[in-house]
Amino acid sequence: MVDKRQYLRTPIACRIKIVHAELGEMLVKTRDLSDGGVFVLLDPEQAPPIGSFVTGQIQGLVEDAPIVEMEVVRAEPDGIGLRFVTQD
Structure with missing residues (x-):
């Protein structure tokens, strides 16, 4: 299988607050x-x-992190892939 990823992925475990218009807020x-x-x-x-x-x-930083918009681009049994949406 060919890896078509454009960006290098870095393993990192941190808490992130996700907000969806219909599903509400979740901490994952x-x-x-x-x-x-x-x-x-x-x-x-x-x-x-x-x-x-x-x-x-x-979440959990000394200062508030920026809030970023993301699109759900893939789903797997253990979670979802989110793509950062750039504001031009």
């Missing part, structure tokens, strides 16, 4: 992070649908 953990997005661990029944948008904010 990350599995990995890249310049293009993040993979978060959650149960499939909690997962927003592919193509939907969420906001996310890393």
Whole structure:
């Protein structure tokens, strides 16, 4: 299988608050992070649908992290892949 990833993924576990318009707010953990997005661990029944948008904010830092918009781009049994949405 050919790896088509554009960005190098870095394994990292931290808490992130995800907010979805219909599903509300959830506090989950990350599995990995890249310049293009993040993979978060959650149960499939909690997962927003592919193509939907969420906001996310890393938790537990000394200062408040920025809130970023992300799109759900893939789902796996242990979580979802989120792509950072750039504001042009």
